[in-house]
Amino acid sequence: MQRRHFIQTLAATAGGGIASAQATAATLATTSADTSGAAARTQLATLAQKMSEPVLTNMAAGTLKKNFALEVSPTWDGRDKGVAYLECFGRLIAGIAPWLALADDGTPEGRTRKRLQQLALQSYTNSVDPSNPDYLLWQGPGQTLVDSAYFTNALIRAPQALWEPLDAKTKQRIITEIKSLRRIEPPYINWMLFAAMNEAWLMSIGEEFDPLRMNVAIRKINEWYFGDGWIKDGDAFHFDYYNAFVMHPMLVEILDVLDAKKGAFWNGKPEELRAQAIKRMQRYSEHLERFISTDGSFPPIGRSLTYRTAAFQPLALLALRKQLPQSLPEGQIRAALQAVHKAVWSAPSNFSKEGYLTIGFVGHQPELGDWYSNNGSMYIASASLLPLGLPPNDSYWTSPAQDWTQKKAFSGARFPKDYPVNY
Numbered sequence: 001m002q003r004r005h006f007i008q009t010l011a012a013t014a015g016g017g018i019a020s021a022q023a024t025a026a027t028l029a030t031t032s033a034d035t036s037g038a039a040a041r042t043q044l045a046t047l048a049q050k051m052s053e054p055v056l057t058n059m060a061a062g063t064l065k066k067n068f069a070l071e072v073s074p075t076w077d078g079r080d081k082g083v084a085y086l087e088c089f090g091r092l093i094a095g096i097a098p099w100l101a102l103a104d105d106g107t108p109e110g111r112t113r114k115r116l117q118q119l120a121l122q123s124y125t126n127s128v129d130p131s132n133p134d135y136l137l138w139q140g141p142g143q144t145l146v147d148s149a150y151f152t153n154a155l156i157r158a159p160q161a162l163w164e165p166l167d168a169k170t171k172q173r174i175i176t177e178i179k180s181l182r183r184i185e186p187p188y189i190n191w192m193l194f195a196a197m198n199e200a201w202l203m204s205i206g207e208e209f210d211p212l213r214m215n216v217a218i219r220k221i222n223e224w225y226f227g228d229g230w231i232k233d234g235d236a237f238h239f240d241y242y243n244a245f246v247m248h249p250m251l252v253e254i255l256d257v258l259d260a261k262k263g264a265f266w267n268g269k270p271e272e273l274r275a276q277a278i279k280r281m282q283r284y285s286e287h288l289e290r291f292i293s294t295d296g297s298f299p300p301i302g303r304s305l306t307y308r309t310a311a312f313q314p315l316a317l318l319a320l321r322k323q324l325p326q327s328l329p330e331g332q333i334r335a336a337l338q339a340v341h342k343a344v345w346s347a348p349s350n351f352s353k354e355g356y357l358t359i360g361f362v363g364h365q366p367e368l369g370d371w372y373s374n375n376g377s378m379y380i381a382s383a384s385l386l387p388l389g390l391p392p393n394d395s396y397w398t399s400p401a402q403d404w405t406q407k408k409a410f411s412g413a414r415f416p417k418d419y420p421v422n423y
Contacts, residue, residue, distance in 0.1 A: 060126065093151070
């Protein structure tokens with residue numbers, strides 16, 4: 001039955017159309033009643049297609065700016081609204097890149113992945129072509145630096161699917177645009193990681209890079225480490241989800257490149273820094289897992305709450321990397337995240353009638369937007385889809401579902417106590 005639901009959803013979009021928000025919500029509700037790995041994958045694949053279809057179809061055709069009706073927060077700060085298109089594409093592609101990198105296996109999902117991957121390649125081409133209507137705002141305000149990092153993060157996550165097939169002219173244009181962003185000085189907050197991510201990507205492809213923008217960012221994040229898996233955002237501690245949106249994932253993936261390329265780091269060893277960063281992300285993820293209530297809801301705290309399920313990017317990324325800690329079995333995390341996705345995405349008004357994401361937490365709630373929020377910003381939610389990069393026969397999908405911590409705790413079952421760590 002779950003396979004039939006997914007095929008129907010694919011059929012609705014096979015000609016480039018868009019599955020309705022109501023149909024997507026119904027699929028999420030149906031699959032969530034089944035805790036099998038197949039149902040969980042159907043849930044995520046349906047959501048990934050729903051998010052991706054209108055963005056990639058239009059951008060590949062050079063019509064995203066024409067057809068993506070912008071929505072900005074009621075407290076919008078007046079910056080150039082053109083930043084929304086880079087936010088939309090960059091954030092979306094960073095989350096779905098590992099999924100698009102899977103081989104076409106002849107299944108309905110595989111054929112959809114292949115089609116979306118081809119659309120993504122054309123979207124990358126159009127994004128840096130000055131003659132294309134969807135040429136992105138590379139010479140824009142500081143926000144451009146932020147979302148360029150998601151643009152390059154996707155290329156780090158799926159180089160064979162998204163970078164290597166590009167033509168030489170497009171590759172050079174991307175390199176030029178990314179290097180041009182060195183004109184933007186990042187403030188001493190999470191933004192330092194955006195500058196570092198771009199340099200890490202340049203390093204990964206053998207291009208000239210700025211080690212200072214990488215190494216200073218790594219040092220500052222480690223200086224801001226607050227303890228027990230938590231990192232401050234600059235000098236101040238914020239009780240929000242920025243450790244999930246930016247801090248842990250980007251630090252680890254930057255260190256992946258620095259370690260793999262044997263990059264220099266004064267008075268430090270990249271492999272040791274990387275191992276430490278992974279341990280800290282694992283510890284933070286233990287907290288995230290305990291935030292998930294018995295029905296999949298989680299605390300609506302802090303800035304950028306409208307990023308929805310991006311709050312669980314560290315769990316999703318660790319699952320993708322096969323680095324979940326022993327305290328968090330795969331079947332437990334899959335079941336917990338399945339409940340989270342149902343709790344958030346079952347509301348049809350998460351999407352506009354044209355199929356684009358709206359500003360909100362569960363549904364359309366524009367008043368929750370921050371002064372920098374637009375509907376393009378919302379596509380960072382795709383970060384919770386990262387486990388789709390694991391093939392259907394991976395143990396993440398085949399392991400039996402298990403109750404997560406709050407389900408155990410509130411049913412009177414045994415569950416492990418929790419203590420702080422000193423790393």
